Amino acid sequence: xxxxxxxxxxxxxxxxxxxxxxxxxxxxxxxxxxxxxxxxxxxxxxxxxxxxxxxxxxxxxxxxxxxxxxxxxxxxxxxxxxxxxxxxxxxxxxxxxxxxxxxxxxxxxxxxxxxxxxxxxxxxxxxxxxxxxxxxxxxxxxxxxxxxxxxxxxxxxxxxxxxxxxxxxxxxxxxxxxxxxxxxxxxxxxxxxxxxxxxxx
Amino acid sequence: xxxxxxxxxxxxxxxxxxxxxxxxxxxxxxxxxxxxxxxxxxxxxxxxxxxxxxxxxxxxxxxxxxxxxxxxxxxxxxxxxxxxxxxxxxxxxxxxxxxxxxxxxxxxxxxxxxxxxxxxxxxxxxxxxxxxxxxxxxxxxxxxxxxxxxxxxxxxxxxxxxxxxxxxxxxxxxxxxxxxxxxxxxxxxxxxxxxxxxxxx
DNA sequence: GAATGTGAAGGCTTTCACAGCG
DNA sequence: CGCTGTGAAAGCCTTCACATTC
Numbered sequence: 001x002x003x004x005x006x007x008x009x010x011x012x013x014x015x016x017x018x019x020x021x022x023x024x025x026x027x028x029x030x031x032x033x034x035x036x037x038x039x040x041x042x043x044x045x046x047x048x049x050x051x052x053x054x055x056x057x058x059x060x061x062x063x064x065x066x067x068x069x070x071x072x073x074x075x076x077x078x079x080x081x082x083x084x085x086x087x088x089x090x091x092x093x094x095x096x097x098x099x100x101x102x103x104x105x106x107x108x109x110x111x112x113x114x115x116x117x118x119x120x121x122x123x124x125x126x127x128x129x130x131x132x133x134x135x136x137x138x139x140x141x142x143x144x145x146x147x148x149x150x151x152x153x154x155x156x157x158x159x160x161x162x163x164x165x166x167x168x169x170x171x172x173x174x175x176x177x178x179x180x181x182x183x184x185x186x187x188x189x190x191x192x193x194x195x196x197x198x199x200x201x
Numbered sequence: 202x203x204x205x206x207x208x209x210x211x212x213x214x215x216x217x218x219x220x221x222x223x224x225x226x227x228x229x230x231x232x233x234x235x236x237x238x239x240x241x242x243x244x245x246x247x248x249x250x251x252x253x254x255x256x257x258x259x260x261x262x263x264x265x266x267x268x269x270x271x272x273x274x275x276x277x278x279x280x281x282x283x284x285x286x287x288x289x290x291x292x293x294x295x296x297x298x299x300x301x302x303x304x305x306x307x308x309x310x311x312x313x314x315x316x317x318x319x320x321x322x323x324x325x326x327x328x329x330x331x332x333x334x335x336x337x338x339x340x341x342x343x344x345x346x347x348x349x350x351x352x353x354x355x356x357x358x359x360x361x362x363x364x365x366x367x368x369x370x371x372x373x374x375x376x377x378x379x380x381x382x383x384x385x386x387x388x389x390x391x392x393x394x395x396x397x398x399x400x401x402x
Numbered sequence: 403g404a405a406t407g408t409g410a411a412g413g414c415t416t417t418c419a420c421a422g423c424g
Numbered sequence: 425c426g427c428t429g430t431g432a433a434a435g436c437c438t439t440c441a442c443a444t445t446c
Contacts, residue, residue, distance in 0.1 A: 001382065025366060030405090034408085044405075044407080045406075046404075069384075069391075071384070078279045082280045092385065094384055133384070163289060165202075177383060179284055181202065183336075185376060190333060190358050221427085236430085244428095246423085248425075249426080250426090
């Protein structure tokens, strides 16, 4: 999050930014900003603030964004397309190395710069050119099964959009995004005003 | 999350579920399950577990899912389409009441059961038929401006997919999902093994 | 004077452990 | 006997406040 706003400031040519300024941009508190950044080092100058350009570079390195990450997308549907369309995706070094689908109608079709491939090809493709990150954009049914295959094939990180609980071994990183659950959270907040903090977020 | 798995169990005809079982399904701990549920009441029976069907109904009520929620989607792109396509979306009582876009090429085109409308129509449409939930699926530029208009028009909850920080007044509920940031989190985890817990999630 | 870096305090969440009930 | 509900303990994260540095 800090990186996003620091990049903006850097583009605009701003030299330094205080924890106060960053906090306002990110919707946090100055103390939080300082604690967060201090976890990785002492980047600021007392009396001045943080050097924007330098800190940007530091954060990019910490996040591992200097290199290019190859990403395979499982499920040639709308979610995968949304990700691939998103400028920031490629801009930040994520490159779609392949798209896979079970639907024979979709297999072979062009999809951005790639061509949709058969689900069965995953294993073979991954031995040839390994893609450590996979985006799972398929229905809940069978998602775990696909994940098991991905893990066996050497995938080390998975971004899951399937609305179901996924289990992976300890060496694999998993993040899940569940859009329906987000909406249900809003339904709850609207139904029970006062239970939750409202406001800036 | 509990609701999702309880519904599954209910469909399969299971009568009761222990906190142990729910914890395994959801990837939590039994104590967590009990604390969470106890916040809303005493739904379980000691020695037996929780009555699946009854608890399902309770949770639906707590979440405010008995009624139908009208949702407007801002931005007739891939993300909105992915949401509208998703079965669970409608199944859980969320109904797309309108889709809006700035692009003249998209305005007037059919979009699911709706027709894409002009962004300028939002205010007029909302006075006629108010939609308390809005999904923001547009680029970061101008997102805050659109949000301000939505809020002024009476929208009370916003699900934001624009990759930028949004501010709303205290009476409006906001949730943000940032796909690029999720991937960057995976990049971090792959780059710095050991900083984060890995494994089941 | 201005703003960071950081121990200490405070607050929140999770886990423990067990009494109590079916 | 099995499993919930829940105070108490432990752990984690945020906020405070101030010495420190530029």
